[in-house]
Amino acid sequence: xxxxxxxxxxxxxxxxxxxxxxxxxxxxxxxxxxxxxxxxxxxxxxxxxxxxxxxxxxxxxxxxxxxxxxxxxxxxxxxxxxxxxxxxxxxxxxxxxxxxxxxxxxxxxxxxxxxxxxxxxxxxxxxxxxxxxxxxxxxxxxxxxxxxxxxxxxxxxxxxxxxxxxxxxxxxxxxxxxxxxxxxxxxxxxxxxxxxxxxxxxxxxxxxxxxxxxxxxxxxxxxxxxxxxxxxxxxxxxxxxxxxxxxxxxxxxxxxxxxxxxxxxxxxxxxxxxxxxxxxxxxxxxxxxxxxxxxxxxxxxxxxxxxxxxxxxxxxxxxxxxxxxxxxxxxxxxxxxxxxxxxxxxxxxxxxxxxxxxxxxxxxxxxxxxxxxxxxxxxxxxxxxxxxxxxxxxxxxxx
Amino acid sequence: xxxxxxxxxxxxxxxxxxxxxxxxxxxxxxxxxxxxxxxxxxxxxxxxxxxxxxxxxxxxxxxxxxxxxxxxxxxxxxxxxxxxxxxxxxxxxxxxxxxxxxxxxxxxxxxxxxxxxxxxxxxxxxxxxxxxxxxxxxxxxxxxxxxxxxxxxxxxxxxxxxxxxxxxxxxxxxxxxxxxxxxxxxxxxxxxxxxxxxxxxxxxxxxxxxxxxxxxxxxxxxxxxxxxxxxxxxxxxxxxxxxxxxxxxxxxxxxxxxxxxxxxxxxxxxxxxxxxxxxxxxxxxxxxxxxxxxxxxxxxxxxxxxxxxxxxxxxxxxxxxxxxxxxxxxxxxxxxxxxxxxxxxxxxxxxxxxxxxxxxxxxxxxxxxxxxxxxxxxxxxxxxxxxxxxxxxxxxxxx
Numbered sequence: 001x002x003x004x005x006x007x008x009x010x011x012x013x014x015x016x017x018x019x020x021x022x023x024x025x026x027x028x029x030x031x032x033x034x035x036x037x038x039x040x041x042x043x044x045x046x047x048x049x050x051x052x053x054x055x056x057x058x059x060x061x062x063x064x065x066x067x068x069x070x071x072x073x074x075x076x077x078x079x080x081x082x083x084x085x086x087x088x089x090x091x092x093x094x095x096x097x098x099x100x101x102x103x104x105x106x107x108x109x110x111x112x113x114x115x116x117x118x119x120x121x122x123x124x125x126x127x128x129x130x131x132x133x134x135x136x137x138x139x140x141x142x143x144x145x146x147x148x149x150x151x152x153x154x155x156x157x158x159x160x161x162x163x164x165x166x167x168x169x170x171x172x173x174x175x176x177x178x179x180x181x182x183x184x185x186x187x188x189x190x191x192x193x194x195x196x197x198x199x200x201x202x203x204x205x206x207x208x209x210x211x212x213x214x215x216x217x218x219x220x221x222x223x224x225x226x227x228x229x230x231x232x233x234x235x236x237x238x239x240x241x242x243x244x245x246x247x248x249x250x251x252x253x254x255x256x257x258x259x260x261x262x263x264x265x266x267x268x269x270x271x272x273x274x275x276x277x278x279x280x281x282x283x284x285x286x287x288x289x290x291x292x293x294x295x296x297x298x299x300x301x302x303x304x305x306x307x308x309x310x311x312x313x314x315x316x317x318x319x320x321x322x323x324x325x326x327x328x329x330x331x332x333x334x335x336x337x338x339x340x341x342x343x344x345x346x347x348x349x350x351x352x353x354x355x356x357x358x359x360x361x362x363x364x365x366x367x368x369x370x371x372x373x374x375x376x377x378x379x380x381x382x383x384x385x386x387x388x389x390x391x392x393x394x395x396x397x398x399x
Numbered sequence: 400x401x402x403x404x405x406x407x408x409x410x411x412x413x414x415x416x417x418x419x420x421x422x423x424x425x426x427x428x429x430x431x432x433x434x435x436x437x438x439x440x441x442x443x444x445x446x447x448x449x450x451x452x453x454x455x456x457x458x459x460x461x462x463x464x465x466x467x468x469x470x471x472x473x474x475x476x477x478x479x480x481x482x483x484x485x486x487x488x489x490x491x492x493x494x495x496x497x498x499x500x501x502x503x504x505x506x507x508x509x510x511x512x513x514x515x516x517x518x519x520x521x522x523x524x525x526x527x528x529x530x531x532x533x534x535x536x537x538x539x540x541x542x543x544x545x546x547x548x549x550x551x552x553x554x555x556x557x558x559x560x561x562x563x564x565x566x567x568x569x570x571x572x573x574x575x576x577x578x579x580x581x582x583x584x585x586x587x588x589x590x591x592x593x594x595x596x597x598x599x600x601x602x603x604x605x606x607x608x609x610x611x612x613x614x615x616x617x618x619x620x621x622x623x624x625x626x627x628x629x630x631x632x633x634x635x636x637x638x639x640x641x642x643x644x645x646x647x648x649x650x651x652x653x654x655x656x657x658x659x660x661x662x663x664x665x666x667x668x669x670x671x672x673x674x675x676x677x678x679x680x681x682x683x684x685x686x687x688x689x690x691x692x693x694x695x696x697x698x699x700x701x702x703x704x705x706x707x708x709x710x711x712x713x714x715x716x717x718x719x720x721x722x723x724x725x726x727x728x729x730x731x732x733x734x735x736x737x738x739x740x741x742x743x744x745x746x747x748x749x750x751x752x753x754x755x756x757x758x759x760x761x762x763x764x765x766x767x768x769x770x771x772x773x774x775x776x777x778x779x780x781x782x783x784x785x786x787x788x789x790x791x792x793x794x795x796x797x798x
Contacts, residue, residue, distance in 0.1 A: 027651040126651035186636040186659040187628065193660040194624045197667070200653065201617030203602060218600030225593045226625060229586065234719075237585040243690070250688055252426040252525040254599065254680060258687065260585040261592040268596070281653060288657065289649055291642065317716070320633075 006041040006082045006089050009066035009075065011105055013037055014097075016138050019114075023135065029125035033114070036139050037062045037105025038097035041081065042089035044143070051145045052087055053136065054096040055153030055160035057352075058227075058283055059275050061104035064096040065089075079356040086356075086363040092149065099160075100135045101127040101283055103276035110211065110276040122208035127282060129156070129290040133163045140171070147171050149370060152363075154178040154352030155319065156283070159290050162327065166297055169304045174370050176363065178311040179352040181323035182330060183291040188318065191230055192284040195223040199277050208278050220277045221268030228267050233315035233348030297330045308338040309366040311359065313351035339366060405440040405481045405488050408465035408474065410504055412436055413496075415537050418513070422534065428524035432513070435538050436461045436504025437496035440480065441488035443542070450544045451486055452535065453495040454552030454559035456751075457626075457682055458674050460503035463495040464488070478755040485759040491548065491766075498559075499534045500526040500682055502675035509610065509675040521607035526681060528555070528689040532562045539570070546570050548769060551762075553577040553751030554718065555682070558689050561726065564705045565697050573706040573769050575762060578715050578751040580722035581729060582690040587717065590629055591683040594622040598676050607677050619676045620667030627666050632714035632747030696729045707737040708765040710758065712750035738765060 017023045017032030024030050039062045044051060054064050054077065065081035067074050075096075080086040087094050098106040101124070109124040116123075140148065151164040151172050158180025165175050184192070199205055202219025210216055232240075241260035256262045298304060308331055312324035321342045331338040343358050345351040352359070416422045416431030423429050438461045443450060453463050453476065464480035466473050474495075479485040486493050497505040500523070508523040515522075539547065550563040550571050557579025564574045583591070598604055601618025609615055631639075640659035655661045697703060707730055711723035720741045730737040742757050744750040751758070 027649075029651070122653070183642065185633060186640040186642065186657070187631075187633045189642070189657050190624075190628045190636065190659050190663055193655070193657075193663055194621060194628065196653065197617075197624060197664070198597060198621045201621055202600070203617075218596075218602075222593060222597045222600055222621070225589075225596060229589045229593065232586075234584060234586045237589065241585040243582065243585065243588070250426075252428070254521070254595065254684070256592070258585070258588050258592075260589050264589055264592055265596070285653070 004082050004084055005074070005078065006066035008069060009039050009041060009063065010068075011037050011039055011062055013105065014139050014142050016142070023138075025125050025131045026128045027126050031107070031125055034100060034107045034135055034138075035105070035111070036097045036100065036107075036135060038095060038139060039063055039065075039075075040093060040095050040143075041065050042091070042093045044093040044145070048145050049147065049149060050091060051093045051095060051140075051143070051148050052150045052152060053140065053148050053164075054081070054087070054094060055136075055151065055157035056096065056099065057153070057155035057157050058287070059271070059280070060098075060157070061102065062096050062098040062106075063104075065094065076353065079354075080360060080363070086360040087152070087367075088364075092367075095140070095143065097136055097139055099127075099132040099283065101132070101279060101286065103279040108276065109208070109278035109282055119211045121211065121278060124278070124282065126285060128286050129159045129163050130167065132286065133160055133167060136160070136164075137168060137171075147173055150174045150176060150367065152176040152178070153180070155180055155349065156287050159287065162292055162297070163290075165304070165306045165308075166292055166299070169298065169302070169306055172306050174307040174309070174366070176309045176311065176366065177324075177327060178359075179313055179316050179319045179324070179349055180327075181319055182297060182326055183293045184288050185323075189288045191226060191318075192288050195226055195284055196281050198223040198226070199281060205277060210277070215272050216277050217269075217272040220272050220275070220280065221265075223268075223280060224271035224275075225264040225268040228264060230318040231349045233317065233346055235315055235346040236348055236350070239346065293326070293330075298334050298336070304334065304336055306336065307366075307370060308336060309362065310338055310340045311352070311362065312340075312342050313345040313347065313349075313355065314342060315346050316349045316351060318349040403481050403483050404473070404477065405465035407468060408438050408440060408462065409467075410436050410438055410461055412504065413538050413541050415541070422537075424524050424530045425527045426525050430506070430524055433499060433506045433534055433537075434504070434510075435496045435499065435506075435534060437494060437538060438462055438464075438474075439492060439494050439542075440464050441490070441492045443492040443544070447544050448546065448548060449490060450492045450494060450539075450542070450547050451549045451551060452539065452547050452563075453480070453486070453493060454535075454550065454556035455495065455498065456552070456554035456556050457686070458670070458679070459497075459556070460501065461495050461497040461505075462503075464493065475752065478753075479759060479762070485755075485762040486551070486766075487763075494539070494542065496535055496538055498526075498531040498682065500531070500678060500685065502678040507675065508607070508677035508681055518610045520610065520677060523677070523681065525684060527685050528558045528562050529566065531685065532559055532566060535559070535563075536567060536570075546572055549573045549575060549766065551575040551577070552579070554579055554748065555686050558686065561691055561696070562689075564703070564707075565691055565695075568697065568701070568703045568705055571705050573708070573765070575708045575710065575765065576723075576726060577710040577758075578712055578718045578723070578748055579726075580718055581696060581725055582692045583687050584722075588687045590625060590717075591687050594625055594683055595680050597622040597625070598680060604676060607680075609676070614671050615676050616668075616671040619671050619674070619679065620664075622679060623670035623674075624663040624667040627663060629717045630748045632716065632745055634714055634745040635747055635749070638745065692725070692729075697733050697735070703733060703735050705735065706765075706769060707735060708761065709737055709739045710751070710761065711739075711741045712744040712746065712748075712754065713741060714745050715748045715750060717748040
């Protein structure tokens with residue numbers, strides 16, 4: 001185990017519900033049993049007050065930190081989770097679970113339907129971000145945690161963090177939604193719809209019943225290529241690729257001439273090997289359905305003492321800072337303590353994965369500010385933003 | 400014929416070259432004969448000094464203005480071309496031709512290969528924006544026009560305008576490149592590459608030999624959907640669609656829930672009926688190859704008296720204003736007269752097609768400023784921008 005790394009991690013499974021004890025989804029459909037794949041690092045303290053739930057983005061999984069036996073690539077947020085890191089596993093008990101509907105160990109379209117003995121495929125019920133969170137709540141219950149110190153995530157992970165507070169405010173002491181939104185704009189829906197059409201337009205998709213034949217690789221690969229363009233920024237692509245040619249000149253053919261073309265083809269191809277096409281359809285749909293705008297966010301009139309750190313990145317054009325400001329404004333309206341930081345970055349939406357230093361500083365300061373004992377209701381800010389993180393160079397949310 | 404409309408127009412053909420008189424392309428490949436489909440409106444004056452060449456964008460054609468017999472939709476730039484309009488056909492002789500490599504009457508991959516009697520498909524040689532312009536030049540010769548009053552175009556049409564001045568500066572008295580660039584950024588190449596992969600990944604593409612079977616409709620449709628997202632802006636999509644649902648609620652299925660999804664599917668499907676998939680591959684590749692950056696723009700040391708009006712739009716994120724500023728800077732470096740206007744618009748890249756009023760005012764003023772007789776060389780601005788269009792609210796190009 002190297003310094004600052006959590007070392008080997010193992011994916012565990014938690015299964016609940018069953019034929020007589022099904023989970024009712026937001027669509028009204030029922031499902032059971034449900035398995036969640038999850039990993040933990042650090043130790044849960046005696047009063048169970050140091051648990052942090054990390055929620056993953058679209059194609060993420062439960063393996064957020066450390067290494068799996070025999071593998072050389074660490075978890076997807078290893079840079080932020082570990083001893084001494086932003087989510088300091090010497091202090092916190094960190095949980096990350098794969099979402100329901102996914103394909104990384106949690107029940108999803110590629111899982112075996114107990115009624116047929118075959119993969120669910122499109123018989124799998126459509127899920128929402130609300131369902132993802134409700135199902136995660138069962139896991140948190142199972143782990144014996146009444147109140148989470150923090151719920152954290154970037155992109156779709158941030159949606160889950162917002163959803164957690166919206167539905168279970170009393171169970172979340174703080175939330176860190178990063179590079180995310182209260183709802184998808186039509187442009188975000190449009191990109192997801194093209195992604196879905198690319199998959200569904202591939203004859204190898206076979207209306208979702210491709211499990212005996214292999215993935216719809218052309219469609220899924222193109223879908224992921226579209227995604228990668230939106231995850232990067234014009235600036236980061238200029239830095240990384242510019243107009244560099246693979247072979248020094250134009251080929252005057254349909255082969256890839258430019259390095260950026262080769263990169264996209266590679267990312268598309270490798271995604272096919274690691275992610276289920278139907279899960280991609282289901283999860284993008286869940287993101288498009290997500291809507292906590294207006295009165296849908298934190299409904300009711302109860303006082304909420306969850307504290308917020310909202311982070312966005314200057315070059316993120318997929319989840320632009322304006323959407324994070326919408327979150328901050330909604331919090332202000334509900335008189336909820338929020339720190340907002342827009343970090344300078346050229347990395348586009350990928351910044352939440354790669355901007356380690358600034359995020360670490362912000363998150364450490366923020367987590368330090370969460371009181372050791374739960375705040376009494378009513379004690380928090382009176383309608384103004386708290387800019388408690390001195391390092392924050394960003395504009396004020398509601399100002 | 401309605402007031403202000405050029406009325407009925409007819410697409411004509413001009414064929415040149417042949418087995419013994421082939422056209423050599425920039426790739427070194429040869430082709431012949433070449434047919435160009437073109438339309439004209441207005442009358443060429445006696446000294447042939449009032450001809451304006453309009454260059455179309457990626458999926459455009461020669462039918463820029465007026466109506467075809469029996470059709471109710473006018474040409475793609477009818478709002479700007481006609482009696483009293485920006486390109487006033489009472490004063491100017493307007494020419495628009497379909498690019499070589501296209502599929503709207505000009506020779507392209509779907510044309511019959513005289514050697515085989517079958518469509519060229521991928522035997523068609525790859526073409527460049529330089530080739531498009533060289534071939535257009537044959538048409539301009541054929542029409543007996545020594546010097547064009549203006550070469551104009553948006554997007555890829557603007558690339559052609561830049562190319563015209565770069566290669567034939569003595570034949571172009573003014574140029575109006577709109578919403579365009581001296582070269583594609585890696586992000587623009589990336590979008591085009593995904594478009595191509597979508598088409599080529601469709602098994603119905605059959606390595607380009609689909610002409611006996613029908614278009615690769617899934618791939619081409621998705622390709623066009625991607626295009627449409629990039630042609631619009633976040634703001635225009637918000638205005639047009641917001642999160643409006645087609646059927647009032649979520650369907651919890653893979654059907655289109657949101658109006659924006661239905662719109663994209665419709666645009667994708669209708670494109671399949673009107674545009675050849677191989678032409679889309681060839682033309683996007685030509686755009687990616689286009690590069691007039693650095694010393695490639697206006698090579699040589701001769702004085703150039705072509706005047707420029709460069710236009711961009713605030714919400715165009717596909718061809719952002721920064722790329723138009725690059726053009727203006729390159730012109731300034733070569734001490735060429737340029738007026739630059741960044742127009743406020745929420746329409747994204749589509750603005751060049753739909754922002755009629757402001758463009759009309761700018762273009763009319765600009766064309767009025769072109770001297771009746773060719774400028775003497777050396778008379779134009781000495782290293783500073785001309786901001787002759789009083790209406791221009793934009794920042795200075797080189798400032």
